[in-house]
Amino acid sequence: MSTGSCNPSVSRRNFVRLFGAGAAAAAAISGLTPELRAQAAEPSPFTPRTKRMERPQLPPDAVIISTNENPLGPAHSAMEYMMKIAPMGGRYDRVGVGQDVVKTLSEQFGLKPGYVEFYPGSGGPLDMALMSNIGPDKGLVCADPSYEQGPRAAKTMKAPLKMVPLTATYAHDVKAMLAANPNAGAFYIVNPNNPTGTMTPKEDILWLIQNKPAGSVVIVDEAYHHFSTHESVIDQVAADKDVIVMRTFSKIYGMAGIRAGFAIARPDLLAKFNTVSPYLHIQNVASASMMSAAMAVASLKDADLVPLRRKLNRDNLDMSMEFLDKHGYKTIPGSQANMFMVDVKRPGSDFTKQMLTEKVAIGRSWPIMPTYVRVTVGTKDEMLKFQTAFVKCMDKPSTTVNAQLKAELYIPSEIDRHYV
Template identity: 60%
Template sequence: MDLKNFASAQQYFSRRSFVRNAGIASAAAAAMPSFAKAMSQQAAAQAPVDGPNGRQRGGMRMPMAADTVIISSNENPLGPAPVALEAISAAAKKGGRYDREYSSAMTKAISDQFQLKPGYVRVYPGSGGPLDLALYSNIGPDKPLVVGDPSYEQGFRAAATCKAKCHMIPLDKTTYKYDVKAMLAADPKPGAYYIVNPNNPTGTITPKEDIVWLVKNKPAGSVVIVDEAYHHFSNQDSVLDLVAQDQDIIVLRTFSKIYGMAGVRAGFAFGRPDLLARFENVTVNNRQIGSISLTSASAAAASLTDPNLVPLRRKINRDVLDDTLAFLQKNNYSFVPGAQANMFMVDVKRPGMEVQKMMMTEKVAIGRVWPIMPTYVRVTVGTPDEMKKFQVAFHKVMNEPTVAHAMLHEYDIPHELDRA
């Protein structure tokens, strides 16, 4: 694997340590309670498990060692770009006043980039909040939700919160794309279809033409919600042009992934003004929920001005991913083919949760397990060094005998659902 690009990027993304510290401070400033998170917490309190993967909430869990390799949350180890850190430093000086400048500039920057008319974009602190708003405002007891399986659990959790029936449609067995025809056949009057593209957890792509077909053939009154959190890692065409065409579609984007701003919190909801206005049916406090910090807004807007950021980071991720998949293939480990994101799934041929726990004994935190694929674990693409440590630990664990779950410690392994 060519690591020259990674080495140059590490130098590129590590300038000005004082600005990096300002970025850490901005992460705390960006955090805020949201109606969507409160609703999810309420649902979690009413149920014994946190979504379909059965992860128990609460109880005693062991903290991770400080030197644990964390490749469980689909984060970007490169962090914010230099232009973002410089923007944070400059904007923070104005932090004593409410933002009357940066969020508007951020909205205009993204609208101009995708040639969207005014009113088609809303900014938020991350995309988890607006994703919940998009789901809550379109599903309910008489408006089922149709999702892929496996898929990001926020759809499943929103259905539980809204007491909506949730149709979980298995992905195509060969390509692991969303089976849009099966999704269409699942219910005559759904409230919404939820598609993550590239998909979380498989990292696989659903071709744009399939999503266009679903939008054109779905029942009237329903909405297609497309989560493009990992879009920049792929070469797939976006469906944002369908928003500009006034189709029944809501698209979510985030700066948490390729832009490395998971802790800084910045994201968008794209849709026709009437679809975005439905968010007010969930909470009239939508303005406060969408109150992104001025440091986050400035970092996001600045990131959009760097033309080399996305292609460089896409290549870095691809190089490390290819190197890791080559290791798996060389050692005859099966994995889901076609990953085009910063994650992949590998078949461990035994209960995946057991391997996740065994990997923690090697100080490597990997992702969770989905019920429909119980012997697969999800792994985030980290730095080359982190993935080498993963390879050593994984090879060791896979050559050890099976250990009963009860014999292994429960660790507080982080994952992206914790902050959604």
């Protein structure tokens, strides 16, 4: 299958830095020059790992609700199947576990062969989806606030970037997004949105698909879709529209550290992923292990997993929102994900540090909403501890932050490329 010409906006050095550890592994592939091997060892500008390792870590009894992880971890069915496959780990995948993931996904979504690619996580393929469709002459349009990987990709590709505020109901304003750049190469929609957890109606996304410029794509990031009961747009991929849908096993499936994700699109759009750099093939640096594949396929075939975890998340989300509303704290309504936002009436970064003094790590804030912080939904016990710490910190003046926090602890975040 032809992959077309490679994008000159990503240099050899930048591509290797961009993929960090993945590129370092790729340096072992035959055909790479000594220069490229040396560059692969350089630290990525996106992942200051040495600096991170030097930071004091959170205490083991800290409540970590900053990263949109699933505290339940992998399903029992996934771990059982992984243990069955593990003894075969000394050889390459001869039993077709990875192929089973793709086959299962294709069957569940009614897709033809070639419309699904399986990866170790969703961060790398999301970059490829973005970067293969944008550049200096093909801009990117994103919502504001939303997940920051889109703007980072635009910066890397030197692509014009337009950030469009959400609507009054915290949905993507698709008509304003199209008006912001009628000639954009890609429109990036996160649904449910990160950080607000809110939904953009499917009919709005369909409008954008129908009215976007020819040759552009709509990239829909459905990382949190399982927490919602709203319709996906994967049917638009099945209908051969210019749509790329991203999914991950990091969230409801509880596999953030195991690394598994997938992209769904027409074969020609998936093939474009390999045009970003002339030096590396994306599947060479992003092949999923048999262990992650085993856990992924077992999770997909566990019919009770998603409904059960969706309900557990909903119960703890509702409990948290009811508590905050009852005490008069302002929140962003309508979350359909495993996160919510609350107004702390002060710079969000200051409040995050205050919460650390209570051994509770919450998420970050966004420049367009500087006094709102994002909170991941944890277990019932974790959310009760959050409530106690939240009220205590809201009752304190923000000027006490620096005096109480002796060192800047490292707060885990899904934006860190080591975890995405």
